[in-house]
Amino acid sequence: MTVFRVERRTALPAEEAWRRVTDWPAHGRRVPLTRILVRTPGPTGAGTVFVARTGLGRVRFDDPMEVVRWEPPVPGSPGRCRLEKRGRAVRGWAEIEVTETQTGAGSDGRTLVTWTEELRLGFLPRFVDGVTARTGRVVFGRVVDGLLRGQGR
Numbered sequence: 597m598t599v600f601r602v603e604r605r606t607a608l609p610a611e612e613a614w615r616r617v618t619d620w621p622a623h624g625r626r627v628p629l630t631r632i633l634v635r636t637p638g639p640t641g642a643g644t645v646f647v648a649r650t651g652l653g654r655v656r657f658d659d660p661m662e663v664v665r666w667e668p669p670v671p672g673s674p675g676r677c678r679l680e681k682r683g684r685a686v687r688g689w690a691e692i693e694v695t696e697t698q699t700g701a702g703s704d705g706r707t708l709v710t711w712t713e714e715l716r717l718g719f720l721p722r723f724v725d726g727v728t729a730r731t732g733r734v735v736f737g738r739v740v741d742g743l744l745r746g747q748g749r
Contacts, residue, residue, distance in 0.1 A: 610669040610696040
């Protein structure tokens with residue numbers, strides 16, 4: 597398995613950053629060749645199940661996930677979400693943390709978003725884990741950037 601982390605600062609309030617990075621269908625609009633199918637009724641919370649379906653034509657795979665931790669941010673406390681990947685092709689977990697930070701001189705944002713993911717692609721040999729981690733940082737970095745900018749709606 598490979599682990600990677602993406603951190604971004606934004607001028608958005610923590611509640612808005614949280615809303616954007618936990619908008620599952622918007623993720624699908626940001627990841628190439630992917631769409632997100634939410635399998636459980638809203639609102640999102642522990643127990644929410646969704647599937648990221650990635651592919652082109654007949655070549656595709658599903659990445660089913662379940663929200664196992666759901667703690668939206670509140671004043672003085674960060675938001676935390678943990679996803680467990682339940683598929684055969686994609687295993688692992690992802691954790692999202694949204695923390696309101698101090699603003700002031702030299703500050704580059706009032707909210708810190710951290711996405712940490714442990715990923716195992718069952719169809720790839722382990723010796724490519726380093727490439728998988730670098731690719732994950734790039735892809736998820738772009739996804740988080742787009743979500744925080746409000747793109748992908």
